[in-house]
Amino acid sequence: MKTNGYSRTAVILHWILAVSIFFLFISSWWMLGLPLPTKEIQFRAFPFQLHKNIGMTLIFVVPLLLYVRFKHRPAPVPSSHMKPWMHKLATIDHIIVYVLILVTCISGYLSSAHTKWDTTLWWLVDLPRVAAANDDMNELFSDIHLWAAWGLLAVVAVHISGAIYHAFLNDGIVRRMMRW
Amino acid sequence: MTTRTSENNSATGLAWASALGVVVIVLGIFLTAFHSNEAMKQAVLVNYMPESGQLPAAFCPEEELEEEGLSLGECEYMATHVEGLALSTPEWFPAVQIWLAGIGALLAFISVIVGGALVNYKSAANIPAVVVFGGLLLIDAAQFAAVVNTGPILRDIYLWNIMLWMLIHLMMLCGIIAGRTVSASN
Numbered sequence: 001m002k003t004n005g006y007s008r009t010a011v012i013l014h015w016i017l018a019v020s021i022f023f024l025f026i027s028s029w030w031m032l033g034l035p036l037p038t039k040e041i042q043f044r045a046f047p048f049q050l051h052k053n054i055g056m057t058l059i060f061v062v063p064l065l066l067y068v069r070f071k072h073r074p075a076p077v078p079s080s081h082m083k084p085w086m087h088k089l090a091t092i093d094h095i096i097v098y099v100l101i102l103v104t105c106i107s108g109y110l111s112s113a114h115t116k117w118d119t120t121l122w123w124l125v126d127l128p129r130v131a132a133a134n135d136d137m138n139e140l141f142s143d144i145h146l147w148a149a150w151g152l153l154a155v156v157a158v159h160i161s162g163a164i165y166h167a168f169l170n171d172g173i174v175r176r177m178m179r180w
Numbered sequence: 181m182t183t184r185t186s187e188n189n190s191a192t193g194l195a196w197a198s199a200l201g202v203v204v205i206v207l208g209i210f211l212t213a214f215h216s217n218e219a220m221k222q223a224v225l226v227n228y229m230p231e232s233g234q235l236p237a238a239f240c241p242e243e244e245l246e247e248e249g250l251s252l253g254e255c256e257y258m259a260t261h262v263e264g265l266a267l268s269t270p271e272w273f274p275a276v277q278i279w280l281a282g283i284g285a286l287l288a289f290i291s292v293i294v295g296g297a298l299v300n301y302k303s304a305a306n307i308p309a310v311v312v313f314g315g316l317l318l319i320d321a322a323q324f325a326a327v328v329n330t331g332p333i334l335r336d337i338y339l340w341n342i343m344l345w346m347l348i349h350l351m352m353l354c355g356i357i358a359g360r361t362v363s364a365s366n
Binding site for chain 2: 015018019022023025026027030032033034035036037038040041042043045046047050135138139142160163164167168170174175178
């Protein structure tokens with residue numbers, strides 16, 4: 001039987017994803033203003049490791065959310081609650097959000113993988129190097145990471161606008177993702 | 181005439197609670213990230229700053245500058261900026277700020293849950309909402325007081341945004357109290 005809202009797991013994953021994405025944006029703006037690293041100047045070490053770890057974790061969280069989301073589909077939104085163009089926009093926006101999260105995280109990892117800096121997964125496991133240091137590849141993936149992140153911010157703004165619009169209408173659509 | 185969207189019945193929930201709830205959720209997510217970053221910022225600056233408070237000469241090779249899109253002046257300033265922050269930060273400030281930002285992050289995350297309960301309108305959400313919004317307001321007030329007791333550089337960085345959050349949390353608190361009053365009188 002289809003329920004009115006998303007499953008609790010999907011709801012929890014959605015909000016963890018939301019907080020993580022905002023944290024990644026805010027912390028990245030700050031950490032890129034820290035002095036470039038040397039042996040003596042290590043301000044960037046912790047924030048960069050944390051940034052990479054959260055990003056790599058999201059690479060797994062997004063497919064998990066999608067799996068849960070499609071395994072437990074909520075009942076469709078009544079057509080009286082949403083105009084067809086809005087429904088189309090919401091669907092397209094969701095797809096772009098998921099794609100851009102993955103592109104941002106994967107390109108970030110690949111950019112880092114082409115630098116001399118190693119990554120320790122949550123300070124527990126040293127990840128093996130997947131590529132030799134290569135400035136051109138680092139720059140390429142770094143550009144993809146940057147532009148995908150800006151794009152993500154734009155589509156997230158559309159996503160949030162839609163949520164606020166429906167909450168102000170009080171039509172019950174937002175409630176589907178607010179089940180604790 | 182009432183429309184479907186402005187009805188205040190149990191099927192759709194209360195309009196004021198839905199509107200307040202979604203604002204609380206969006207701001208709560210942003211604030212969780214903001215406070216967490218602040219806690220990390222203070223911890224990193226304290227732990228990686230040499231005891232002398234002086235950094236060695238900034239490392240600014242040309243290829244790094246090109247990669248980061250920085251001028252030499254900007255690269256040197258980034259090190260000077262951190263030194264300036266250390267210079268203008270009283271010894272007690274990072275620990276206080278880490279505690280306040282940590283509690284703030286926790287309360288902000290709880291506010292997301294409270295916001296969800298408001299959107300779903302559960303009357304049991306009223307009291308926790310007052311407590312959480314009041315708690316966030318107290319954190320802002322404590323941060324404001326802490327920053328006022330630092331110096332002009334930190335005041336310039338922090339005071340305006342703490343004041344903005346104070347106003348937001350004050351509005352949220354007034355909103356939930358007014359909403360409760362309206363619901364009670366109905």
